[in-house]
Amino acid sequence: MGIPKWTIKGIVDDFDECGCCGRRGLKRTVALMPLDADGNEDGTAEDVVYYGTSCAATALGRTQGKVTDTARAAQAERDAYARRIISIYAPVEFAHVRDKARVYYRRNQHQRDTGVKATEVVAKLLAEARATLADTTTGPARPSRIEDFRRYLVILTSDRRIHLVRRVPRDEAKRQEQDTAAQRRADEIRGSVLVVAALDAEAAREVAHADDLTREWNTRAWQAAHVGSHTT
Ligand SMILES: [Zn+2]
Secondary structure (H helix, E strand, O other): OOOOOEEEEEEEOOOOOOOOOOOOOOOOEEEEEEEOOOOOEOOOHHHOEEEEHHHHHHHHOOOHHHHHHHHHHHHHHHHHHHHHHHHHHHHHOOOOHHHHHHHHHHHOHHHOOOOOOHHHHHHHHHHHHHHHHHOOOOOOOOOOOHHHOEEEEEEEOOOOOEEEEEEOOOOHHHHHHHHHHHHHHHHHOOOEEEEEEEOOHHHHHHHHHOOHHHHHHHHHHHHHHHOOOOOO
16 A cells, blocks of 8 residues: 555534545545655645545545545644643743743653753644634634633542533622532532633643643733723
C-alpha cells in the first residue's frame, strides 16, 4: 500500500459535490489534506479537497463507514485538544517569562533542561490551537478567545480526582445556590471546590488538574476579560 496520500481533516455538510468524481447533491463530504512522501501534511486550507464518502473510502483504502467515523472523530479530537491548549496557556500568554516557563515545564517535566524554550513552545501551541478553531474548511469558526471562556465549578475528591464538573450559572442567585450545594457535597466526600474558566467542560477538567500557578493565571485572565461586564 505504501504511505497514504491523504489525511482526513473532517467531515462537512456545506460542500455537496465530490471533488473526485464530480457527483453532486451529496449529504456530506470528507475534507482531505494531501500528504507528502514522508506523511506530513503538504498544504494549507486551500489544498484541502472534498470527496464524497465513497470516493474518500477508495482514496484511503478503507470502508465508507470507517471513513465517516474517523472524519468525525478526527475533527472533534483536534478541536478538543485546541480548547484544552487555549484554556491552559492563553491566560499565561502575557505573563512574565518565568511564570510562563513554570506553567509549561510543570506540565512537560521531561522537557526541562533539554533546551526547549517554553515561551516559544507556548506561542507555537497557541498559534496552532487558534488556527485549528479558526479553520473553516469543515464548518464555521469555533470560539477560541479568553472572552469566550466560561466558568465551571469542579468538585475534587480528597485524592484530587474529579468528582463533578458543572457550568456556573450566570444568574447570581442560582450561582450561590450551586456554590452552597457544591460546598456541602465537597464536605461529605472530604473533597474541595474549585471554579475554573475554560472553553468547554473537558478543558475545565484539565485546568482543574493543573498546578496552582496555572489556576491563578486562569482566574486572573477570566476576571480581566470580564471586569465591569455584566452581560456575561
Ligand atoms: Zn466521488
